[in-house]
Amino acid sequence: MKTIRGESKKYLEIDLGKRSWSVFSPTEADLRDYIGGKGLGLKMIHDRLGNRLGALDPLDPDNILAFMMGTFLATGAPCSARFAGVTKSPLTGIMVAASCGGPFGMACKTAGWDGVLVSGQAAEPTVVHIDEAGVRFEAAGELWSMETGPAQSRLVDNPRQGALLIGPAGENGVLYSVIRSGHRYLGRGGMGTVMGAKNLKAIVATGLSCRIEPADPVAFARLNKKARTMINRNAFVRSYRAYGTNFGVNPGVDAGYAPVRNFRDRTDERCRNLSGEAMAERYHTTHAVCAPCTVLCGHKGTYPDGVKRHIPEYETIGLWGGNLMNFDPDIIGSWNDRMNELGIDTISCGATVGWAMEAAEKGLRPSQLAFGRTDNIAGILDDIAWRRGEGADLALGSRRLALKYGGLDFAAQVKGLEMAAYDPRAGWGQGLNYAVANRGGCHLNAYPIALEALFKFIPQYSTLSKASWVAFMEDLFSATNSTQTCQFTIFGYLLEPPIARFTPKPLLKLAMTLLPEVAQLVLDWSALSGLVSAITGRPIGMRAFLKSGRRTHVLERCMNLACGITAADDTLPRRFLEEAITKHPVKSVVPIESLVKAYYRKKGYDADGVPTPRLLRRLGLPSLVLPSVVGAAR
Amino acid sequence: MSMAIGDKCIGCTACVKACPVGAISGEKKSRHDIDPARCIECGACGRLCPTGAVSDSQGVPVVRLLPRAAWAKPVFDLRHCISCAACADHCPVTCLALSTGQPGGLACWPSQSAPEKCVSCGLCAFYCPMDCIAIRQSAGERNHP
Numbered sequence: 103m104k105t106i107r108g109e110s111k112k113y114l115e116i117d118l119g120k121r122s123w124s125v126f127s128p129t130e131a132d133l134r135d136y137i138g139g140k141g142l143g144l145k146m147i148h149d150r151l152g153n154r155l156g157a158l159d160p161l162d163p164d165n166i167l168a169f170m171m172g173t174f175l176a177t178g179a180p181c182s183a184r185f186a187g188v189t190k191s192p193l194t195g196i197m198v199a200a201s202c203g204g205p206f207g208m209a210c211k212t213a214g215w216d217g218v219l220v221s222g223q224a225a226e227p228t229v230v231h232i233d234e235a236g237v238r239f240e241a242a243g244e245l246w247s248m249e250t251g252p253a254q255s256r257l258v259d260n261p262r263q264g265a266l267l268i269g270p271a272g273e274n275g276v277l278y279s280v281i282r283s284g285h286r287y288l289g290r291g292g293m294g295t296v297m298g299a300k301n302l303k304a305i306v307a308t309g310l311s312c313r314i315e316p317a318d319p320v321a322f323a324r325l326n327k328k329a330r331t332m333i334n335r336n337a338f339v340r341s342y343r344a345y346g347t348n349f350g351v352n353p354g355v356d357a358g359y360a361p362v363r364n365f366r367d368r369t370d371e372r373c374r375n376l377s378g379e380a381m382a383e384r385y386h387t388t389h390a391v392c393a394p395c396t397v398l399c400g401h402k403g404t405y406p407d408g409v410k411r412h413i414p415e416y417e418t419i420g421l422w423g424g425n426l427m428n429f430d431p432d433i434i435g436s437w438n439d440r441m442n443e444l445g446i447d448t449i450s451c452g453a454t455v456g457w458a459m460e461a462a463e464k465g466l467r468p469s470q471l472a473f474g475r476t477d478n479i480a481g482i483l484d485d486i487a488w489r490r491g492e493g494a495d496l497a498l499g500s501r502r503l504a505l506k507y508g509g510l511d512f513a514a515q516v517k518g519l520e521m522a523a524y525d526p527r528a529g530w531g532q533g534l535n536y537a538v539a540n541r542g543g544c545h546l547n548a549y550p551i552a553l554e555a556l557f558k559f560i561p562q563y564s565t566l567s568k569a570s571w572v573a574f575m576e577d578l579f580s581a582t583n584s585t586q587t588c589q590f591t592i593f594g595y596l597l598e599p600p601i602a603r604f605t606p607k608p609l610l611k612l613a614m615t616l617l618p619e620v621a622q623l624v625l626d627w628s629a630l631s632g633l634v635s636a637i638t639g640r641p642i643g644m645r646a647f648l649k650s651g652r653r654t655h656v657l658e659r660c661m662n663l664a665c666g667i668t669a670a671d672d673t674l675p676r677r678f679l680e681e682a683i684t685k686h687p688v689k690s691v692v693p694i695e696s697l698v699k700a701y702y703r704k705k706g707y708d709a710d711g712v713p714t715p716r717l718l719r720r721l722g723l724p725s726l727v728l729p730s731v732v733g734a735a736r
Numbered sequence: 737m738s739m740a741i742g743d744k745c746i747g748c749t750a751c752v753k754a755c756p757v758g759a760i761s762g763e764k765k766s767r768h769d770i771d772p773a774r775c776i777e778c779g780a781c782g783r784l785c786p787t788g789a790v791s792d793s794q795g796v797p798v799v800r801l802l803p804r805a806a807w808a809k810p811v812f813d814l815r816h817c818i819s820c821a822a823c824a825d826h827c828p829v830t831c832l833a834l835s836t837g838q839p840g841g842l843a844c845w846p847s848q849s850a851p852e853k854c855v856s857c858g859l860c861a862f863y864c865p866m867d868c869i870a871i872r873q874s875a876g877e878r879n880h881p
Contacts, residue, residue: 182865343818562748
């Protein structure tokens with residue numbers, strides 16, 4: 103078996119229109135500056151589309167869909183099953199990057215390819231096969247219009263293979279359709295729609311023909327052991343391991359971040375029926391993970407109807423539970439399965455259905471949907487995927503619907519991407535995170551709600567230190583998404599080294615609230631950056647690692663500015679800025695203007711949210727398509 | 737990369753029956769073929785071949801050394817196991833089982849429920865995130881003639 107040291111540095115470029123493929127290698131400078139994964143994917147799209155990016159229709163054949171394997175994958179590092187997808191989103195019209203832990207990544211990287219860039223549009227529905235020898239094109243035939251589960255069983259029939267595929271939603275242009283791999287998904291921003299527009303049903307990789315070995319095996323073994331110990335010891339990881347992401351349900355009811363009645367109430371005691379603890383007991387859950395994984399947040403269990411199902415993630419539970427006034431976990435399990443089969447993003451769809459229920463209540467748009475009514479939801483899901491009846495409308499997402507019928511104030515979206523199941527009024531940092539996140543209402547941009555409501559390191563209802571933590575965490579998460587390891591491991595890397603672990607918690611809280619920059623200086627994520635160095639053989643310190651994350655984040659911001667984003671888009675729906683009274687005892691609205699202003703300062707943007715020339719010079723980005731970007735934004 | 741069958745093949749079908757992923761095809765008494773896209777290079781075909789017709793991806797013939805019961809098997813070091821179940825999920829011959837209910841300990845842990853089915857492919861060790869699994873012969877069997 104061939105051995106690859108760290109990375110093969112070989113990327114496939116597939117043109118579906120011409121049915122041709124070629125191999126290219128990125129420059130050493132790009133690999134050093136962007137690491138891999140999301141960062142390198144954005145840079146490659148930027149270099150290829152250049153000035154055309156702004157005006158490009160995301161469903162145009164010229165749009166590029168990049169699947170990037172990152173550095174950790176297949177090396178045996180903690181949570182090294184993840185890969186990234188990057189493209190211009192049809193839902194938001196700006197860049198979107200997503201992370202997935204399915205078997206495609208392992209198969210593609212061990213076939214010797216560090217990434218795949220797909221462009222063009224096939225003349226007929228196509229399946230692309232990748233192996234170490236290259237690329238084959240096959241007609242999709244009857245696989246087209248097949249649901250994801252049966253199609254995947256047909257495409258993958260041995261342990262060496264991994265597939266990426268779309269369901270009917272992606273084929274029919276539902277703007278928030280997903281790409282599936284195994285039982286994991288590239289979920290947000292409608293990547294499946296881009297794949298469908300390219301007439302690409304699936305990419306199947308056949309791997310396990312190369313062994314990936316770190317460039318420095320001794321340092322790797324030492325750091326890997328250290329990293330595993332830290333991740334295993336971390337309380338956040340242990341909670342997720344026991345109850346999955348639904349561990350967050352009960353704290354949400356207490357802290358008031360639970361989405362209830364289309365984000366009107368913030369809390370409802372009945373949501374506790376849907377908690378990870380309750381479901382672990384009800385369904386006798388066991389793990390179902392993206393292997394190899396060290397966190398183990400994925401769970402499966404046996405439902406009362408005898409069917410073994412994957413337990414829905416927290417976001418699905420939140421948006422299809424309390425958000426629609428439904429407190430029955432069994433029915434959410436079956437809807438979750440249905441959406442996975444059809445290839446629908448459960449977050450965007452849940453928030454859109456929530457908006458439609460409130461719009462019907464307010465008489466803005468006639469609908470059969472109503473809070474608390476569950477009998478018609480399964481039918482609606484099929485209608486959305488096949489774009490029939492009311493489903494044709496709902497397939498557009500909440501922003502387009504709100505612009506059509508009115509009701510933008512209560513559409514839970516930012517920049518067109520629906521929010522995840524955290525009410526921003528319960529953590530002003532989370533509000534800022536939603537407002538400024540590059541891909542829209544994304545909870546994983548910086549995830550400050552963990553610091554605010556789960557660990558309670560920084561106060562929920564205060565602007566103190568929020569801009570600093572959001573700016574810091576999004577740089578760190580951007581770098582993490584470039585290595586493509588799991589974001590949930592970050593709290594292990596950050597909080598388990600001795601300095602954070604042995605500092606008394608009140609002192610840590612005080613430092614993180616009043617002196618966030620000092621706290622950030624003493625935090626230590628050298629194990630994570632050390633692993634990158636050991637794998638690639640390119641030394642990168644923890645500050646350079648953070649700077650690489652900032653470079654990726656600013657590059658994405660610049661690309662979004664080119665796509666037409668302005669400072670006016672960095673805000674929240676009016677519900678979260680004006681409606682202070684909810685069922686939760688604490689009255690709160692997010693003071694978004696002052697938070698965004700402080701964030702721009704921290705980040706090095708000017709008052710219009712445009713990165714300053716000084717920042718671009720410091721990050722080595724002056725050669726971007728920026729002259730046109732800055733011109734357009736002013 | 738995959739195993740390959742050479743001219744010595746007599747078409748006995750022993751390898752066809754042993755292949756855990758159904759990668760070998762061929763009629764009885766005619767030379768068999770391995771589908772390189774399916775082969776996981778476990779080497780079971782080579783270790784069973786009565787004529788030594790199978791060679792590995794480097795072209796080195798696989799020698800029939802031991803009876804099947806003495807093939808290398810996964811050995812579990814449960815001190816670091818985190819109950820992720822990745823080993824059992826990826827086993828192509830489902831020879832691993834997950835036991836549950838150890839009081840105060842792991843939620844579940846792997847063991848070999850059907851050692852006679854194991855083909856020493858090593859996929860369980862490959863997917864183990866904690867390096868708890870080693871593929872080796874047990875001490876007694878190592879001295880087998």
